[in-house]
Amino acid sequence: DVKVTQSSRYLVKRTGEKVFLECVQDMDHENMFWYRQDPGLGLRLIYFSYDVKMKEKGDIPEGYSVSREKKERFSLILESASTNQTSMYLCASSLSGADYGYTFGSGTRLTVV
Amino acid sequence: GDSVTQMEGPVTLSEEAFLTINCTYTATGYPSLFWYVQYPGEGLQLLLKATKADDKGSNKGFEATYRKETTSFHLEKGSVQVSDSAVYFCALRDTGGFKTIFGAGTRLFVKA
Numbered sequence: 001d002v003k004v005t006q007s008s009r010y011l012v013k014r015t016g017e018k019v020f021l022e023c024v025q026d027m028d029h030e031n032m033f034w035y036r037q038d039p040g041l042g043l044r045l046i047y048f049s050y051d052v053k054m055k056e057k058g059d060i061p062e063g064y065s066v067s068r069e070k071k072e073r074f075s076l077i078l079e080s081a082s083t084n085q086t087s088m089y090l091c092a093s094s095l096s097g098a099d100y101g102y103t104f105g106s107g108t109r110l111t112v113v
Numbered sequence: 114g115d116s117v118t119q120m121e122g123p124v125t126l127s128e129e130a131f132l133t134i135n136c137t138y139t140a141t142g143y144p145s146l147f148w149y150v151q152y153p154g155e156g157l158q159l160l161l162k163a164t165k166a167d168d169k170g171s172n173k174g175f176e177a178t179y180r181k182e183t184t185s186f187h188l189e190k191g192s193v194q195v196s197d198s199a200v201y202f203c204a205l206r207d208t209g210g211f212k213t214i215f216g217a218g219t220r221l222f223v224k225a
Binding site for chain 1: 143144145147149154155156157158159162164202206207208209211212213215216217218
C-alpha cells in the first residue's frame with residue numbers, strides 16, 4: 001500500500017525550540033508539499049518542492065524552512081517555535097502534472113507551549 | 114487567481130438520504146478537479162477526480178461531473194451512511210502548475 005508517513009502524530013514543544021517535522025513517501029513522487037490546517041482557515045500551503053533539492057515558498061512561509069536532500073523525504077523546520085505555530089501539519093506528495101491528485105500523510109498535531 | 118468555492122456546512126442528513134455538496138471554481142487554464150475526504154483525526158484522502166470537461170469521477174458511491182459551462186463540480190451520493198460523516202474538500206490543479214487550490218471544506222454529519 002503506497003503511503004506518506006509523517007514521523008509523529010502528536011508533538012509538544014516549547015517556545016523558541018527548533019522543531020523538525022519529517023515526511024517520507026514511498027511512491028517515487030517528484031512533488032512534495034507541507035500544509036497547515038487550522039479551524040476556519042482551511043488548508044494553507046507553507047512550502048512545496050517540485051524535485052530533489054528544489055523548494056518554493058507557499059502562501060505562509062514565514063517562520064518555516066524546508067529541506068529536500070532525497071526524493072523520498074521532505075522536512076519542515078520551525079526555526080524558533082512560537083505559540084501561533086500550534087496547528088495540524090499535513091504533508092502530501094504527488095506526481096507532476098495537473099491530472100494527479102495528492103497522497104496525504106496522517107498529519108502531525110503540534111502544540112507549542 | 115484560481116479559486117474554489119464550496120457550500121458552507123455543516124450539512125446534516127439522515128442515513129439513506131441523498132447528498133449534494135456544491136462546488137464552483139474559477140480558473141484561467143484547464144484544470145483538473147478533485148474531491149478529497151478527511152475523516153476525524155486523519156489526513157485528506159483522494160475521493161475522486163475528473164481531468165477534463167464532461168468527465169464524471171466516481172468512487173465508493175460518490176459521483177461528480179466536470180461542468181465547464183457552469184464551472185462546477187458538485188459532489189453527489191444517492192444514499193449516505195453514518196460512515197460517510199467527514200469533511201469534504203473540493204480542489205483544482207491547474208495545467209502546468211504544481212499547486213492545488215482547495216476549497217474551505219464542508220462538514221457532513223449523517224445520523225442513524
